[in-house]
Every structure is written in structure tokens, then in C-alpha cells.
Amino acid sequence: MRTRHPISENLDSLIACRSCDLLLDRVIPPPGKVARCPRCHHVLISNKRNxxxxxxxxxxxxxxxxxxxxxxxxxxxxxxxxxxxxxxxxxxxxxxxxxxxxxxxxxxxxxxxxxxxxxxxxxxxxxxxxxxxxxxxxxxxxxxxxxxxxxxxxxxxxxxxxxxxxxxxxxxxxxxxxxxxxxxxxxxxxxxxxxxxxxxxxxxxxxxxxxx
Ligand SMILES: [Zn+2]
Structure with a gap:
């Protein structure tokens, strides 16, 4: 997950960290990997199978x-x-x-x-x-x-x-x-x-x- 300024204006492409409220552009990690918040390292997306x-x-x-x-x-x-x-x-x-x-x-x-x-x-x-x-x-x-x-x-x-x-x-x-x-x-x-x-x-x- 990367931060970029300004972030996208399309709300569907944003994701908020549930732990620290940081707003980020959503980047889906490769299969089996996780995307973490760069500020608090909370897991944002866990792209696991099943x-x-x-x-x-x-x-x-x-x-x-x-x-x-x-x-x-x-x-x-x-x-x-x-x-x-x-x-x-x-x-x-x-x-x-x-x-x-x-x-x-x-x-x-x-x-x-x-x-x-x-x-x-x-x-x-x-x-x-x-x-x-x-x-x-x-x-x-x-x-x-x-x-x-x-x-x-x-x-x-x-x-x-x-x-x-x-x-x-x-x-x-x-x-x-x-x-x-x-x-x-x-x-x-x-x-x-x-x-x-x-x-x-x-x-x-x-x-x-x-x-x-
Ligand atoms: Zn966070």
C-alpha cells in the first residue's frame, strides 16, 4: 500500500485504515500477500484464497x-x-x-x-x-x-x-x-x-x- 498526494477523488478506489484512519489509494496485493497501513502496519487487505x-x-x-x-x-x-x-x-x-x-x-x-x-x-x-x-x-x-x-x-x-x-x-x-x-x-x-x-x-x- 502506498501513499500518494493528492489521493484519488474516486471514493471506490480509496481504503481507510481501521486502526489509525489513514486514507490511502487502494492497491490490491498479489495473491497470498497482504497490504498493510504504512503508518500503523494494520492489515488492510489480505488477498488470500478461500x-x-x-x-x-x-x-x-x-x-x-x-x-x-x-x-x-x-x-x-x-x-x-x-x-x-x-x-x-x-x-x-x-x-x-x-x-x-x-x-x-x-x-x-x-x-x-x-x-x-x-x-x-x-x-x-x-x-x-x-x-x-x-x-x-x-x-x-x-x-x-x-x-x-x-x-x-x-x-x-x-x-x-x-x-x-x-x-x-x-x-x-x-x-x-x-x-x-x-x-x-x-x-x-x-x-x-x-x-x-x-x-x-x-x-x-x-x-x-x-x-x-
Ligand atoms: Zn493505520
Whole structure:
């Protein structure tokens, strides 16, 4: 991506950096390469193959893993002959009493509701494209919602917090990790994969019939 003054007056040939707002002439990088903002090095266009396939794979994997994460046991504790299973819903409900009740809503939103909503929005917007059909009527709104929710989707951060807490708990009791724990761990890999392959500019171009 190069800067040039004055930049083009044709708005369709411009691109703005989402990180620092620098306005640039759009230059599409060669296949497999990325174009970065010269000021802050934020990725502007990632001209990778199979952007739709990879993004859909990430969204569908997130939805499946989240079902496993919610319905399977998360962790089991054994201490002095006592056994206790805990699920993710138990962890969310642990804040439900007293002044910390709003935390229940926040935790449920950040680790379950928002990641699932985001995955559903991406699947709704992109699956018809993958099947060779026209984008659905609300595809643009749906994709915009998915992008807006990205910073608030924290399922993978939850598992990092749990891992830190487990270091303390293992001193007090025998800990067994359940399928839900591994489902959340797999979500970290899926999120990293999805973030590294999702090119917003490419998908916007595919969603806009005038530019296809
Ligand atoms: Zn920038």
C-alpha cells in the first residue's frame, strides 16, 4: 500500500485504515500477500484464497464447539472423598447471588451469547455465497454485526483465565478436565485461525453485487 498526494477523488478506489484512519489509494496485493497501513502496519487487505471457506469453517467450528462446551462437564474436583462436577453454566451461575448478579449476565454474554451470535451472523451472511447463491437481504447488516462483536467475543479469554485459576486449585484438590474444557481450548485455535484468514475487505466486495 502506498501513499500518494493528492489521493484519488474516486471514493471506490480509496481504503481507510481501521486502526489509525489513514486514507490511502487502494492497491490490491498479489495473491497470498497482504497490504498493510504504512503508518500503523494494520492489515488492510489480505488477498488470500478461500477467504469465504476459511471464515465459514471457523464460524461453524465455533458453533459446534460451543454446544460441546455448554452441555458437557467442564471440570471435576475430588477432595477428601467428595466429588464435584462443574459445567460452564455452573461457572456462569456462580455469580448469580447478591451484588455480583450482573456479572452472571456479563459472563454469559462474553463467553457464550456473543461468540454464538457472531458465528450465526457469519454463517447467515456467507453460507449462501459459498453455495453459489445471492447474498441474503440482511447479509451486509449481519456481517457488520459480526465485525462489531469481534472485540467482545471472549470465549478464548475465559479459558486462559481458567488455566491460571487451575494452577491454584490443583494444590487443593484433584482436578479432572472434562470435554467442555477441551472444547474451549480448541476454540482458541479456531479463533486464531479465523482471525488470521478473515479479510474484511474481500468479504465486503463479495457481499456487494456491484463490485463482484
Ligand atoms: Zn493505520
Amino acid at each position: 477467504v469465504i471457506d476459511n471464515t465459514l469453517a471457523g464460524a461453524i467450528s465455533t458453533a459446534i464447539l460451543m454446544v460441546a462446551a455448554i452441555f458437557f462437564p467442564f471440570i471435576a474436583l475430588d477432595e477428601a472423598g467428595l466429588h464435584r462436577d462443574a459445567s460452564v453454566m455452573d461457572a456462569i451461575g456462580a455469580f448469580a447471588d447478591g451484588w455480583s448478579a450482573p456479572l452472571t449476565i456479563a459472563v454469559a454474554a462474553f463467553i457464550v451469547v456473543i461468540p454464538v451470535t457472531r458465528a450465526a451472523a457469519l454463517i447467515y451472511a456467507l453460507l449462501p455465497l459459498r453455495l453459489g447463491k445471492k447474498p441474503p437481504s440482511q447479509a451486509a447488516r449481519s456481517f457488520r454485526l459480526a465485525m462489531a462483536l469481534k472485540p467482545w467475543s471472549m470465549a478464548e479469554i475465559f479459558i486462559v483465565g481458567v488455566a491460571v485459576a487451575l494452577v491454584k486449585v490443583t494444590d487443593l484438590a484433584d482436578v479432572s478436565l472434562g470435554p467442555s474444557f477441551w472444547a474451549f481450548s480448541a476454540l482458541i485455535v479456531v479463533v486464531v485461525f479465523e482471525n488470521s484468514t478473515l479479510c474484511e475487505w474481500t468479504i465486503w466486495r463479495l457481499l456487494d453485487p456491484k463490485r463482484r
